[in-house]
Each structure stands twice: as structure tokens, then as C-alpha cells.
Amino acid sequence: MGIRTALxxxxxGCALAASDAGAQELNVAIFGGSFAxxxxxxxxxxxxxxxxxxxxxxxxNSVQNAARLRATRGRPDxxxxxxDLQVVVQAKAEGLLDQxxxxxxxxxxxxxxxxxxxxxxxxxxxxxxTAIAYNPRELRNPPQAWADLWSPALRGKLAIxxxxxxxxxxxxxxxxxxxxxSVENVxxxxxxxxxxxxxxxxxxTQADQVVQxxxxxDIAAAVWFADxxxxxxxxxxxxAVVFPREGAIGILPTFAVPQGARxxxxxxxxxxxxxxxxxxxxxxxxxxxxxxxxxxxxxxxLAKLVPYREAVDRLYFPPPELVAxxxxxxxxxxxxxxxx
Amino acid sequence: xxxxELRRLCKRYGAAVAVDRIDLSIAxxxxxxxxxxxxxxxxxxxxxxxxxxxxxGGQVLIxxxxxxxxxxxxxxxxxxxxxxxxxxxxxxxxxxxxxLRRRSVRExxxxxxxxxxxxxxxxxxxxxxxxxxxxxxxxxxxxLARSVVTEPRVLLLDEPLSNLDAALRDEMRVDLRRxxxxxxxxxxxxxxxxxxxxxxxxxxxxxxxxRIEQLGTxxxxxERPASAFVAGFVGRSNLFEVDATADGLRGPDGITxxxxxxxxxxxxxxxxxxxxxxxxxxxxxxNTFEAExxxxxxxxxxxxxxxxxxxxxxxQAEAPSxxxxxxxxxxxxxxTPDDLILLPxxx
Amino acid sequence: xxxxxxxxxxxxxxxxxxxVLTVAFLVPVLSLVPTxxxxxxxxxxxxxxxxxxxxxxxxxxxFYLEILARTIGLGFVVTLATLVIGYPLAYILxxxxxxxxxxxxxxxxxxxxxxxxxxxxGWIALLAxxxxxxxxxxxxxxxxxxxxxxxxxxxxMIGLTHIFLPVMVLVLIAVIxxxxxxxxxxxxxxGASRAAVFAKVVLPLSAxxxxxxxxxxxxxxxxxxxxxxxxxxxxxxxxxxxVYEQFLQLLNWPAGSALALLMTAIVLLLLWVGARVARRxxxxx
Numbered sequence: 001m002g003i004r005t006a007l008x009x010x011x012x013g014c015a016l017a018a019s020d021a022g023a024q025e026l027n028v029a030i031f032g033g034s035f036a037x038x039x040x041x042x043x044x045x046x047x048x049x050x051x052x053x054x055x056x057x058x059x060x061n062s063v064q065n066a067a068r069l070r071a072t073r074g075r076p077d078x079x080x081x082x083x084d085l086q087v088v089v090q091a092k093a094e095g096l097l098d099q100x101x102x103x104x105x106x107x108x109x110x111x112x113x114x115x116x117x118x119x120x121x122x123x124x125x126x127x128x129x130t131a132i133a134y135n136p137r138e139l140r141n142p143p144q145a146w147a148d149l150w151s152p153a154l155r156g157k158l159a160i161x162x163x164x165x166x167x168x169x170x171x172x173x174x175x176x177x178x179x180x181x182s183v184e185n186v187x188x189x190x191x192x193x194x195x196x197x198x199x200x201x202x203x204x205t206q207a208d209q210v211v212q213x214x215x216x217x218d219i220a221a222a223v224w225f226a227d228x229x230x231x232x233x234x235x236x237x238x239x240a241v242v243f244p245r246e247g248a249i250g251i252l253p254t255f256a257v258p259q260g261a262r263x264x265x266x267x268x269x270x271x272x273x274x275x276x277x278x279x280x281x282x283x284x285x286x287x288x289x290x291x292x293x294x295x296x297x298x299x300x301x302l303a304k305l306v307p308y309r310e311a312v313d314r315l316y317f318p319p320p321e322l323v324a325x326x327x328x329x330x331x332x333x334x335x336x337x338x339x340x
Numbered sequence: 341x342x343x344x345e346l347r348r349l350c351k352r353y354g355a356a357v358a359v360d361r362i363d364l365s366i367a368x369x370x371x372x373x374x375x376x377x378x379x380x381x382x383x384x385x386x387x388x389x390x391x392x393x394x395x396x397g398g399q400v401l402i403x404x405x406x407x408x409x410x411x412x413x414x415x416x417x418x419x420x421x422x423x424x425x426x427x428x429x430x431x432x433x434x435x436x437x438x439x440l441r442r443r444s445v446r447e448x449x450x451x452x453x454x455x456x457x458x459x460x461x462x463x464x465x466x467x468x469x470x471x472x473x474x475x476x477x478x479x480x481x482x483x484l485a486r487s488v489v490t491e492p493r494v495l496l497l498d499e500p501l502s503n504l505d506a507a508l509r510d511e512m513r514v515d516l517r518r519x520x521x522x523x524x525x526x527x528x529x530x531x532x533x534x535x536x537x538x539x540x541x542x543x544x545x546x547x548x549x550x551r552i553e554q555l556g557t558x559x560x561x562x563e564r565p566a567s568a569f570v571a572g573f574v575g576r577s578n579l580f581e582v583d584a585t586a587d588g589l590r591g592p593d594g595i596t597x598x599x600x601x602x603x604x605x606x607x608x609x610x611x612x613x614x615x616x617x618x619x620x621x622x623x624x625x626x627n628t629f630e631a632e633x634x635x636x637x638x639x640x641x642x643x644x645x646x647x648x649x650x651x652x653x654x655x656q657a658e659a660p661s662x663x664x665x666x667x668x669x670x671x672x673x674x675x676t677p678d679d680l681i682l683l684p685x686x687x
Numbered sequence: 688x689x690x691x692x693x694x695x696x697x698x699x700x701x702x703x704x705x706x707v708l709t710v711a712f713l714v715p716v717l718s719l720v721p722t723x724x725x726x727x728x729x730x731x732x733x734x735x736x737x738x739x740x741x742x743x744x745x746x747x748x749x750f751y752l753e754i755l756a757r758t759i760g761l762g763f764v765v766t767l768a769t770l771v772i773g774y775p776l777a778y779i780l781x782x783x784x785x786x787x788x789x790x791x792x793x794x795x796x797x798x799x800x801x802x803x804x805x806x807x808x809g810w811i812a813l814l815a816x817x818x819x820x821x822x823x824x825x826x827x828x829x830x831x832x833x834x835x836x837x838x839x840x841x842x843x844m845i846g847l848t849h850i851f852l853p854v855m856v857l858v859l860i861a862v863i864x865x866x867x868x869x870x871x872x873x874x875x876x877x878g879a880s881r882a883a884v885f886a887k888v889v890l891p892l893s894a895x896x897x898x899x900x901x902x903x904x905x906x907x908x909x910x911x912x913x914x915x916x917x918x919x920x921x922x923x924x925x926x927x928x929x930v931y932e933q934f935l936q937l938l939n940w941p942a943g944s945a946l947a948l949l950m951t952a953i954v955l956l957l958l959w960v961g962a963r964v965a966r967r968x969x970x971x972x
Contacts, residue, residue, distance in 0.1 A: 163921075321730055328729045331936070331937060335924065390876055490878065
């Protein structure tokens with residue numbers, strides 16, 4: 001019954017945010033933590049200055065943001081919602097999203113086509129990847145491929161994400177592909193992870209747990225997000241990233257305008273700002289996000305850390321509709337076979 | 341049934357001395373009242389006898405055995421609490437049976453003895469009730485039955501009548517005395533009500549500040565109080581100071597008094613209210629005064645008066661209410677020399 | 688003697704509270720009912736029409752049944768543990784005449800003032816593989832390998848017992864303080880040993896508190912979410928974490944609603960049975 005209070009609290013929170021009267025306001029459902037801070041610096045603040053608009057952030061993860069749109073169907077209390085790819089396609093399927101007016105997004109021609117919904121209901125604003133993080137102080141010869149994670153050298157030194165975390169879903173897909181399977185046939189993936197499981201220290205549910213695990217020396221390697229590695233390394237955590245040889249699994253966080261949004265035009269202006277080269281570069285520097293705008297130039301040291309140009313081509317993006325449709329079954333099976 | 345003997349019994353609470361080296365011998369079957377104002381230590385003495393409080397010094401002997409350190413539940417005493425302390429979750433029957441069950445008394449003895457105890461307090465018909473369904477007087481009688489059913493060696497009563505209304509109190513007082521005499525049980529009871537002590541007890545101990553000020557039969561204590569405190573506490577008295585001078589005894593405002601006994605220097609004197617008479621002719625040698633009725637209050641057969649003597653001190657008198665004396669009436673007030681109780685100045 | 692009269696005054700006095708309960712509890716729970724009967728297609732959302740599949744899925748699947756049983760078992764064990772630890776504590780605090788009493792009471796309540804997440808993280812620091820408890824155990828040579836104290840029944844039980852102990856103690860203190868000390872003394876004078884005083888007087892008279900505290904702790908335990916998520920992790924699930932997962936990770940509101948309603952029904956049934964047993968026990972006394 002904790003969910004009820006959580007839903008209630010978020011509803012209350014947005015009611016408070018909405019009651020704040022101003023000339024122009026834009027309400028944005030966005031991911032929390034340093035992500036929100038960096039979006040504020042790189043996107044929201046310049047946007048506020050340029051348009052004299054007050055930008056209110058409502059914090060939540062992808063699914064919570066989708067749940068918010070579902071609960072307020074047709075009368076959303078936000079104008080922009082941030083969601084990961086496999087969640088945004090579900091929101092689209094449920095008819096919760098409005099079409100974005102391409103003429104209003106001046107930067108749209110510069111965005112990689114793979115980052116834009118053919119029906120223009122969502123746009124990806126950054127690339128990241130599920131890759132391999134390792135502690136360079138503990139591993140002289142870091143794993144170079146997904147297959148290396150099954151090496152006996154990593155027994156009792158590895159953490160992977162639970163199926164509830166995007167990295168867990170991606171690792172399942174990677175393991176399936178590695179062993180002749182695919183998104184439609186994850187059976188080999190389950191078999192491989194079941195075999196790996198006894199040597200896995202923990203199935204983490206929150207990405208931040210990995211920082212602690214590495215700092216305490218509980219693990220030497222983890223399946224983790226490339227952008228998280230960059231941020232943690234900047235904070236002095238002994239961690240580095242490897243994009244595995246078989247291909248890291250691509251992550252495409254997107255934003256969308258909900259059906260019935262009160263300030264659609266303003267929302268499109270906000271998106272355009274977020275996709276502009278300067279904002280994309282700022283976000284790459286702070287969030288270690290690969291830009292989806294191909295006009296962005298990154299310095300070499302940064303280019304090595306983020307999915308950029310050719311590196312983007314080597315990422316594997318699982319078809320999001322398939323992931324969304326299969327996730328309940330995967331979760332069910334994972335809970336029974338892996339997480340117990 | 342047993343004797344109770346207290347030897348130099350002491351109890352301190354921090355710096356305060358609650359009970360200060362008390363000696364007391366109680367005979368078998370005797371009923372003793374401990375009286376005194378609140379805080380005088382009388383309840384503490386009772387609780388030390390019961391074992392609920394451990395003394396700091398001295399001894400408690402019951403039936404000649406030293407039980408000073410014996411645990412409460414081994415002493416085989418009866419104790420009636422001021423609050424009655426009936427078990428609210430048990431019926432009257434179970435309340436009374438509680439002590440018997442602890443002594444492993446089984447049916448049919450159990451039922452028979454509970455029945456006897458309840459009929460002793462005339463509550464036979466109530467055995468299935470719960471305490472909350474009983475009146476105060478009935479609860480009191482259940483408490484009594486519960487504490488005598490085990491045939492304790494000594495019965496202790498803590499302010500047994502104080503929670504009852506006046507009419508019920510008189511009735512219970514008679515019941516209590518009759519029951520005690522029927523059972524012949526050694527009884528110690530504590531009360532702040534001197535009237536209760538006077539009417540019930542074989543002997544009474546008047547306590548003050550942790551010590552026994554006077555121990556004696558009610559009559560002795562009433563008629564020969566050992567101190568002004570006792571005189572003031574037991575019965576109602578006019579208290580004043582007297583001086584022995586060359587030409588006799590001088591009271592307040594220089595009134596002249598006659599008393600029996602040797603008087604040296606300054607002393608305290610007590611005159612019971614009912615001994616200051618306002619009717620009749622004073623016998624020869626009586627102390628007589630011209631007096632004026634200042635105030636009259638009716639109290640049934642008796643009336644209470646405030647009178648001013650010889651335009652001097654104002655005293656109180658208790659006299660038959662018939663014939664009435666109106667306020668402002670001038671009367672002759674008198675008392676015999678042996679009515680005047682002379683007491684040492686200290687205390 | 689006047690028999691206790693049943694009148695409507697009591698009901699009227701209760702009316703505002705019943706109103707609040709209806710709005711705060713009944714309405715939200717009942718609003719889940721229609722949702723729980725809707726079909727759900729992953730990737731497509733909540734469908735039209737009506738179905739019982741979410742209920743039958745749970746009730747016919749040994750995986751879900753095991754988690755249901757585990758959650759209720761956890762509820763019983765935590766309730767029992769808080770009772771066994773809490774009763775002596777509450778008795779001492781209720782009966783103590785020490786001037787430290789208020790400080791001791793505060794010490795018991797203190798954990799309640801801390802954020803739940805903070806308290807849970809405290810337990811993680813203690814119970815983790817390299818946590819303090821394992822360090823001590825290994826330092827003292829009691830074990831060679833670190834014990835698994837987290838992500839299992841033990842960890843959840845320890846964490847939840849600690850978190851709900853103050854609730855039990857506070858309820859029991861209130862009840863024990865209401866038992867006049869005279870009653871214990873009277874029982875002692877009547878020949879009852881300390882054990883008999885406890886068994887025959889204190890325990891039966893504190894039964895309402897034991898029942899109230901147990902119901903409270905049981906309900907709190909089976910509905911706890913934060914602590915099971917943190918101390919149980921993804922590998923040791925209870926019903927509330929499953930419901931959370933359905934609602935907030937899989938967007939499957941119908942399945943989540945069905946699970947939540949089933950759990951609510953089971954808890955209400957258990958409470959009803961508990962109350963009946965208690966009433967019978969009371970009547971017998």
C-alpha cells in the first residue's frame with residue numbers, strides 16, 4: 001500500500017507546483033538526481049532566460065513518468081515527459097503522446113534518424129549504453145567482451161543489474177545474443193545468466209549501488225551505464241568503462257509531449273533548445289551523454305568516454321516495442337530463475 | 341491467628357524518614373487502629389507488615405517468627421486495599437477463590453469455602469458478577485471476603501471505609517467489627533478518620549511524623565491524650581496555653597482556671613468541646629464564665645457553638661441542640677476542674 | 688445493577704472517525720477493484736472488458752503463493768519477536784520509578800524519529816557481507832565465512848523487528864500503565880508468586896494491548912515496502928515489493944491491484960479470526 005502514498009505524494013507535489021502562478025510556465029516530468037541538475041544547467045536555465053518561462057521539474061523515473069501520463073490521460077499536468085525508449089513506445093501505444101510539429105524543431109534535421117520516432121511522437125536527446133565498468137586498480141586485464149564476464153577470474157567479483165533495472169534487461173539481451181539468441185528468444189540468455197549467477201555478488205536495483213560496491217571493494221566489475229562511469233570517475237571513484245567487443249547495448253532516453261498538454265508550443269521550443277549543439281555539448285561534458293545531434297564536436301578525451309559518432313554505430317538498440325511486450329514475461333521468469 | 345510484633349521498625353525515602361523506630365506488640369485476636377494525618381507513616385507500617393515494602397531496619401515478627409525479609413506471597417496475610425484492588429477480569433467467585441487456588445485448594449472444598457466467605461459478607465447471590473457490576477459497598481465486601489477466605493494469620497486493612505459514602509460507612513463499620521469478632525482474627529487497620537478508630541479498635545496507635553505518639557484503648561486516648569497533637573487529632577478540643585502563677589492558674593486573656601494535678605510554669609491545656617457546658621447549673625468548684633453565644637450551628641442532636649468568655653477568648657462548645665441558644669444570648673459556660681486536660685508544652 | 692446499555696451515542700461519536708476511515712482506506716482500496724478486473728497487454732496497456740486472470744494467476748502459481756505465505760509468515764514472526772522483546776521492555780518502562788524512566792522511554796522511541804531509509808541503511812551497514820556483525824563474528828572466530836544476513840528472511844526479520852519494536856512497546860506501555868499496581872500487590876499478598884502474578888493478573892489484563900500491538904505490527908510488517916526493498920533486495924521479495932514492481936516497473940496496474948487486494952483480503956481475514964479468538968479468550972477468563 002506504499003504505492004498509493006507514493007502516487008498520492010507525487011500528485012500532491014505537482015498540484016503544488018501547478019498552483020504557482022506565473023506568466024509562462026512549463027512543467028517537465030524528468031529523471032532525478034544529477035540528471036535533473038545537469039538538464040537545469042544546460043537546458044532549462046538558458047531556456048528560461050531566452051523565453052522568460054518558468055520551468056518546473058517534477059521528478060520521477062521513466063515508468064513513474066509514464067504512469068503519470070496514464071493516470072492523467074488527456075489532461076496531463078506536465079508539458080514534457082522524459083522516458084527511456086522501451087517505456088516511451090508503450091506510452092505511444094497507449095495513445096498518451098501527441099505528435100511533435102517538425103517545423104517547430106529547427107534542430108531536427110541534424111538529429112540522427114535512429115533517434116527520432118518515425119511518427120514524431122518522441123525524440124531521443126542523448127545516447128548512452130549498458131557496458132562493462134571495472135576497477136582499474138583491481139583488474140590488470142579488464143574484460144573486453146561480454147563473454148569475458150563468464151571468466152573464472154571474475155567469480156565473486158561481479159555485480160549485474162536486476163531485471164527491474166535497464167542494465168539487467170540489457171544484459172539479458174546481450175547474453176542471449178552472445179549465445180545464439182535474440183530479443184525474441186532470450187532462452188540462451190537465461191541459461192547463461194543462470195550459470196553466471198553463483199559468481200555474481202549482487203543484483204543491484206539502483207544504479208548508485210554500484211559506486212558503493214566498487215568503493216568497498218565488494219566487486220571488481222559490473223554491468224553498468226557508460227554515463228554513470230564517467231560521472232563516478234570524475235568524483236574519484238576508481239572505475240573505467242569498456243564498450244564490449246560484441247557491441248554495447250544502446251540506451252536512448254527520449255522526451256515527448258503528452259496528448260492534451262497545455263503548453264505544446266512552449267514544450268516544442270524547450271525540446272528544440274535541448275537538441276541545440278551547445279546544449280548537447282554541455283550535457284555531454286556534464287552527464288557523459290553521447291549527443292544525438294551530429295553537428296556536435298567533442299574533444300578527444302571526452303569522445304572516448306561517451307557513445308559518439310562511429311561508437312554509436314557499434315551500439316545495438318533492441319527493438320523497443322519487443323522489449324516492452326516481453327518485459328513482463330522476462331521479469332516473471334527472472335524472479336523465479338535468477339533472483340532467488 | 342497470631343501475634344504481631346514490630347521492633348524498632350524503620351523506613352526512609354531518601355532523606356525523609358517515613359517510619360522512625362516503631363515498637364508495637366499486638367495480641368492475638370486484637371484489633372488495632374493506626375491513625376494519624378496523611379504522611380505520618382501509618383500506611384508504610386501496614387505495608388511493611390504485609391511485606392510489600394522492605395524495612396530499612398528493625399524486625400517484623402508474626403506469631404513469633406521473624407518475617408522481616410520473607411517474600412509477600414509466603415506470609416499468609418490478608419490485606420484489604422483502599423481501592424479494594426479487585427481483579428476486574430475475574431468474577432466475584434474467582435476473585436475470592438484466587439488465594440485458595442494459589443494454595444492448591446480444589447473442589448469441592450474450593451466452592452464450599454468461597455461460598456462461606458461470600459455468605460459471611462452477605463454476597464452469596466453475586467458470585468457470577470464482575471466487579472464493575474457491583475456498588476462500592478459490595479466491592480468492599482468482596483475484597484473483605486477475598487482476604488479472609490484463606491484464613492490468614494493477620495488481617496490488614498488500608499483505609500477500608502474511606503471510599504464509601506457516610507451511610508454505607510456506618511453500616512460497614514458495624515459489619516467489619518462483627519466479622520472481626522466472629523473470626524477472632526488479629527487485625528491492623530489504617531485510617532485517617534479518628535472516629536473510625538475510636539469505634540472499631542481495641543487499641544489505637546496515634547502516629548505523627550513516623551513515630552507512635554500514643555498507644556492505648558480508644559477511651560484512654562480520648563480521655564487522657566498524651567500530647568496536644570493527640571488531643572487535637574482525636575476528638576475536638578479547645579487548645580490553649582496556661583501559666584501557673586502565685587494566685588492560681590491563668591488562661592488566655594488572663595482568665596482564671598482551676599485544674600486537677602500539678603502545674604508547673606507554662607503548660608498546654610485541652611478542653612473537649614462537649615465538656616464546655618452551656619446548660620444546667622455548675623457544681624461547686626467548677627470553672628464558670630459569663631459568655632455570649634457568637635455563632636450556632638445545628639448538627640442534629642447536638643449543636644456547635646462559638647462562645648466568647650468574659651469578653652475574652654472565643655472557645656467552641658458542643659451542647660444538646662434543645663433548648664436552642666440563639667446568637668447573642670448570654671449564658672453561663674462551665675466545666676469541672678478534671679475536665680481540663682493539662683499537657684506538656686512541647687509537642 | 689444497571690446492565691451496560693447499548694445506545695447510539697457511541698456510534699454518533701465514532702461517526703467522524705468512520706468517515707475519515709472510509710475516505711482514507713475504503714475508497715482507495717475499492718477504487719482498485721475495477722482496475723484489477725481489466726485485462727492487460729504488455730506494451731499496449733490496460734485493455735477493455737473484464738477478466739479474473741490476475742487473481743487466478745496469483746492463486747494458481749506456486750511462486751506467488753510462496754511469496755504470499757512468506758509475507759504472512761514474516762508478519763507473524765516479526766509480531767512475535769516484537770512482542771517477546773517488547774513486553775519485558777514495556778513492563779520495565781511502565782513500572783519503573785527511576786528518574787531515568789523518561790530517558791529510557793525516549794531511547795526506545797528514538798528510532799521512530801529517524802528516517803526509515805536511514806534506519807534501514809544502518810541495518811545494511813551492520814548486516815552486509817562485510818558489515819559489522821560479520822566482522823565481529825569472524826573476529827571472534829565464531830564463523831570463518833561471512834554469514835548471509837541480508838537478502839533473506841533473517842535480514843528482513845531483524846530489520847523489521849527493530850523498526851516496529853517501538854510501536855509495540857508504546858502500545859504495551861500504555862496498557863500496562865493502566866493496570867493498577869494494587870492488583871499485582873493484592874495478588875502477591877493472596878499468595879501468588881511473581882510468575883503467578885504475571886500469568887494470572889498482568890498478562891490477562893494486558894491482553895487488549897497485546898492484541899492491539901500485534902495487529903498494528905502485523906499490518907505494518909506485511910505492508911512494509913521500503914525496508915523489504917532495501918534489505919530484501921531483488922532476490923527476496925514480499926507481496927508489497929511485488930505490487931510495487933507491477934505498478935511502477937511493469938506498468939501492469941491490473942495485476943498490481945489484484946495482488947494488493949488479495950493481500951488486503953487475507954490480512955482482513957486474519958484480523959477477523961484474531962479478533963474472534965481474542966473475544967473467545969476474553970469471555971473464558
